[in-house]
Amino acid sequence: MSKAQTHGQLASAISTEVMIEVNKMNKWYGSFHVLKDIDLTVHKGERIVVCGPSGSGKSTLIRCINALEEHQEGDIIVDGIKLGKNLKNLDHIRTEVGMVFQNFNLFPHLTILENLTLGPIWVRKMAKADAIETAMMYLERVKIPEQANKYPGQMSGGQQQRVAIARSLCMGPKIMLFDEPTSALDPEMIKEVLDTMVDLAETGMTMIVVTHEMGFAKTIADEVIFMDEGDIVERNKPEEFFSHPEHERTQKFLSQIL
Amino acid sequence: MAIVKATKTPERPAPISETSILGWLQKNLFSSVFNSVLTLLTTYIIYLTISGVYVWGFVDATFVAETRRECYDNSLTGACWAGVIDWLDNIFYGRYPREELWRINFGGILLAFWMAPLWITRAKGKVLVGASVVAFYPFLAGYLFSGGDKGLFMQVMVSAAIVAFVINMANAIAGLLKQQSIAQFVISSLGQTNAADKSQRNLLIALVVVGFGVAYLWQSSWTVEFVSWTKWGGLFLTLVISGIGIASALPGGIILALGRRSKLPVLRVLSTGFIEIFRSVPLITVLFMATTMFPLFMPEGFVLNKLVQVIIAVVLFNACYMAETVRAGLQAIPKGQAEGAHTIGLGYWGTMGLIIMPQALKHMIPNIVGSFIGLLKDTTLVSIIGLFDILGMLRSISKDIPWLGLHKEPLIFGAILFFIICFAMSKYSRHLEVKLSAGDRH
Numbered sequence: 001m002s003k004a005q006t007h008g009q010l011a012s013a014i015s016t017e018v019m020i021e022v023n024k025m026n027k028w029y030g031s032f033h034v035l036k037d038i039d040l041t042v043h044k045g046e047r048i049v050v051c052g053p054s055g056s057g058k059s060t061l062i063r064c065i066n067a068l069e070e071h072q073e074g075d076i077i078v079d080g081i082k083l084g085k086n087l088k089n090l091d092h093i094r095t096e097v098g099m100v101f102q103n104f105n106l107f108p109h110l111t112i113l114e115n116l117t118l119g120p121i122w123v124r125k126m127a128k129a130d131a132i133e134t135a136m137m138y139l140e141r142v143k144i145p146e147q148a149n150k151y152p153g154q155m156s157g158g159q160q161q162r163v164a165i166a167r168s169l170c171m172g173p174k175i176m177l178f179d180e181p182t183s184a185l186d187p188e189m190i191k192e193v194l195d196t197m198v199d200l201a202e203t204g205m206t207m208i209v210v211t212h213e214m215g216f217a218k219t220i221a222d223e224v225i226f227m228d229e230g231d232i233v234e235r236n237k238p239e240e241f242f243s244h245p246e247h248e249r250t251q252k253f254l255s256q257i258l
Numbered sequence: 259m260a261i262v263k264a265t266k267t268p269e270r271p272a273p274i275s276e277t278s279i280l281g282w283l284q285k286n287l288f289s290s291v292f293n294s295v296l297t298l299l300t301t302y303i304i305y306l307t308i309s310g311v312y313v314w315g316f317v318d319a320t321f322v323a324e325t326r327r328e329c330y331d332n333s334l335t336g337a338c339w340a341g342v343i344d345w346l347d348n349i350f351y352g353r354y355p356r357e358e359l360w361r362i363n364f365g366g367i368l369l370a371f372w373m374a375p376l377w378i379t380r381a382k383g384k385v386l387v388g389a390s391v392v393a394f395y396p397f398l399a400g401y402l403f404s405g406g407d408k409g410l411f412m413q414v415m416v417s418a419a420i421v422a423f424v425i426n427m428a429n430a431i432a433g434l435l436k437q438q439s440i441a442q443f444v445i446s447s448l449g450q451t452n453a454a455d456k457s458q459r460n461l462l463i464a465l466v467v468v469g470f471g472v473a474y475l476w477q478s479s480w481t482v483e484f485v486s487w488t489k490w491g492g493l494f495l496t497l498v499i500s501g502i503g504i505a506s507a508l509p510g511g512i513i514l515a516l517g518r519r520s521k522l523p524v525l526r527v528l529s530t531g532f533i534e535i536f537r538s539v540p541l542i543t544v545l546f547m548a549t550t551m552f553p554l555f556m557p558e559g560f561v562l563n564k565l566v567q568v569i570i571a572v573v574l575f576n577a578c579y580m581a582e583t584v585r586a587g588l589q590a591i592p593k594g595q596a597e598g599a600h601t602i603g604l605g606y607w608g609t610m611g612l613i614i615m616p617q618a619l620k621h622m623i624p625n626i627v628g629s630f631i632g633l634l635k636d637t638t639l640v641s642i643i644g645l646f647d648i649l650g651m652l653r654s655i656s657k658d659i660p661w662l663g664l665h666k667e668p669l670i671f672g673a674i675l676f677f678i679i680c681f682a683m684s685k686y687s688r689h690l691e692v693k694l695s696a697g698d699r700h
Contacts, residue, residue: 068597095603105598109617118612119602171602 014222017044019175019206020065025074027057027064034060035071036230044174047207049217049238052227053253058210061227062177065208066097079174095123098168102180104160106152112139112163113148119171131170138166142196158189162196169200176200178209212257218242226250325660341661342671349651349671352491358405361482362494365399372423375430379693382433387426392505394419403498406484408477417473421466424473487565491646493675499565499647500634503572507633508626510573511580516610518585529581536578542639544571549643568640576633583625587618620694627687631680648672 020042027035034057042048050058063069065076067083067090076083078093107115116135120126126134139145142162144155152160161181168176178197182190194216201207201220211217217224217238224241226234226249234247245251275281288294318336320329321343329338342349351359372391375381397415401408408416429440436443444465445458490498517529536544548571549564556562591614599609619626641650652668655661 066601068600091603091605094600097601099597099601101594101598103592103594105594105601107595107598107613107617109620119604122608122612123603167602 014046015044018042019044019046019079020208021075021077022065023075023077025064025071025076027060027069027071027073034230035064038074038232040225040232042175042206042208044206045204047201047205047220047222048209048225049221049223050208050210050225050227051212051214051217051253051257052233055229056227057230058227059179062099062179062208062210065175066099066177067093068099091123095119095171096173097175097177098171098173099177100161100164100168100179100181102183104152104157104164104184106160106164106167108152111149111151112144112155115152115163116167116170119167124171135166135170138169139163141169141199142166143192156189157185158192161185161189161193165193165196165200175206175208178207178211180210180212182211182213214242214257226253228253326662326664337667337670338661338664339667339671341655341658341664342667344661345651345655345658345668348492348654349648349668350493352495352646352651353489354491354494355483355485355489358483358485361402361405361485365402368423369395369399372426375426375433378430378434380434381430382439383429387430390422390426392509394422396502396505398423402482403490404485404487405482408481413474413478416477417470420473420477421469424469425466487563490565492651493648495640495645496634496637496647496649499569499572499640500630500637502569503576503633503637504630506573507576507580507629510577511584512615514577514581515584515588518581519588533578533581536575537582541572541575541636542642544575545639545643547571564643565645568643568645572633572637576629579629579632580626583622583629584618586625587622588614590621591618620691623687623691623694627683631683634680634683635676648675 018041020040022038022040025035025038026033038061040061050061052058060069064071064083065078071083079096081089081093083089083093106112107118110118113132113135116138117128117131120131120134121128124131136145136148139148142165144159144162147155147159147163152163155163165176165181181197182193185193190213194213197207197209197216198220207220209216209221221238223235224238225232226241226245226247228249234241234245234250236246241250242254245254271277273281275285287297314335315337318333319339320332320336321339323329323332323338323340326338326341329336329340347356347359351362354362369391372395373387375387376384381387394415397412398419401412401416425440428443432438432440432443438446441462444462448461514529514533517525518533520526520529545568548567552567553562595613595617596609599613604612638647638649640647641653646654649672652672653665655668656663656665
């Protein structure tokens with residue numbers, strides 16, 4: 001049984017400080033309207049789980065928050081900085097917001113340790129020895145310090161994903177975004193990644209997680225968001241969300257997935 | 259009913275047909291009557307060819323003779339290698355003055371030493387070695403080969419090249435003997451500890467500056483005699499042209515490829531146009547354009563020598579081909595790599611230089627070396643516009659009075675030379691591929 005399922009609801013420490021604010025945000029891919037009038041406020045320490053059918057725009061939403069995708073209308077304000085064309089802001093945002101991808105996106109030509117120290121050394125201008133120390137600390141935390149000198153291709157999917165989480169943490173982000181982190185993993189490896197994420201949630205990190213792992217959502221989420229066709233259809237506390245889904249579309253989705 | 263297997267099935271050795279030589283022969287060469295006949299037939303054809311070549315090239319061949327007539331007197335059916343041997347210096351060096359040949363040999367040995375660390379697995383700082391060769395060696399070699407008066411620029415560059423060479427050698431030796439870089443070695447032998455410290459970095463820079471001064475004084479005391487480029491020729495000229503082509507095609511190709519993939523429309527259109535124009539024209543046309551048309555566009559009195567024009571043409575032509583190779587390599591890298599790099603805050607150049615390029619170049623090695631081999635062979639086209647490169651020299655043998663009409667042997671000798679060089683390049687590329695794919699085991 002996964003830690004995520006046995007743990008019970010985590011206590012959370014949400015402050016009133018706003019980390020992410022999205023106002024009336026719209027995005028199109030060509031003529032296709034992907035995100036429609038999205039409003040979203042995330043406070044410091046808050047943990048949000050986003051779910052919904054594929055093509056509903058949930059990945060696009062968090063990619064917009066990390067400025068990997070451009071939005072066309074409305075505002076996204078991350079840690080007090082408004083996203084826009086300003087490249088300097090962009091680089092700043094990306095160092096504050098960590099992101100974990102479905103396909104890990106580790107750098108296959110570098111060792112695990114080099115993957116982890118690259119950002120701190122080149123972007124944060126940290127001394128090499130300090131960067132290695134930080135990297136080893138986070139590798140301990142994701143429980144694979146002995147793999148430091150291997151290459152990503154020599155590790156299992158679950159291990160790679162934990163390295164990817166550690167790589168983001170090495171930059172000292174204030175917010176962590178997860179884009180379906182367990183979807184590309186074998187069932188046996190999902191648990192180890194979810195446990196790592198639960199550990200991270202316990203430290204009070206602000207997190208937005210796109211996932212279909214409902215057990216995980218019940219454990220760590222302060223709120224669950226359900227998206228469909230570019231709209232945020234429903235947003236609620238997890239216990240309410242799972243026991244009394246309001247919207248018909250949510251009910252249908254949950255009946256198929258649970 | 260449930261099935262539970264309590265014991266592991268033990269492993270057994272493979273059947274003899276999978277492991278023995280006889281098994282291999284049977285499976286691959288004599289698996290059916292038809293295949294057996296084919297095998298025997300092919301073996302017979304190979305035997306005929308090889309024995310024919312052996313008799314012509316060795317048994318009946320003449321190695322010592324004064325003229326082609328003497329070859330015939332000796333044997334009518336064998337090869338006349340005497341002509342090739344008589345012309346060997348011309349084939350390798352062209353009409354370069356015989357008493358100055360040491361300069362070419364010395365230049366070659368210098369290059370071999372400079373690049374030696376690239377072949378030694380344990381040596382560190384290979385990128386720096388490669389970069390310093392490309393940046394400085396051409397000036398040193400350029401002066402060594404052409405000689406004459408050194409202008410101030412040449413004096414500075416030659417001194418810089420000497421300093422770079424010495425540092426490289428010292429670095430390689432320190433690395434092999436002490437497992438340190440030369441900077442660490444100097445610092446630690448001066449009784450200090452930390453090479454990253456600012457005052458010590460200044461000390462190292464001071465040492466380099468002093469070294470430069472010494473090199474400058476030393477080089478200003480010697481000169482070598484002027485040799486006009488019109489006397490350059492043979493394999494030497496081929497290697498000069500293709501060497502410069504190879505060294506500059508890759509950097510040029512990377513710049514053009516990045517330009518073609520740029521988000522800035524002007525840069526993109528310019529790069530694309532440049533690449534497409536050069537790629538859609540045969541090299542020989544570009545060479546003719548460079549030597550006959552280009553001077554027409556230049557202001558009056560502006561005379562570039564033909565060799566420089568040819569080299570510029572070869573460089574541009576090959577940079578455009580290389581650009582397409584590089585672009586293909588860049589496109590093979592998944593988009594996720596750039597996104598991963600962005601999320602740890604790397605900008606455009608950081609992403610390109612640290613993440614995308616190293617991976618792309620690794621995938622491209624076979625194609626890059628393929629282009630290099632093509633470039634080396636393409637340079638023989640310069641013999642058409644009147645430079646006496648190796649092909650020009652080989653063909654001149656048949657016009658030399660004693661060896662009149664001797665075509666076959668020189669060209670076969672040339673083919674063997676090219677094969678040796680190209681095969682070595684191809685082997686080296688294979689070796690690089692294997693070495694660099696260490697992290698690629700998926």
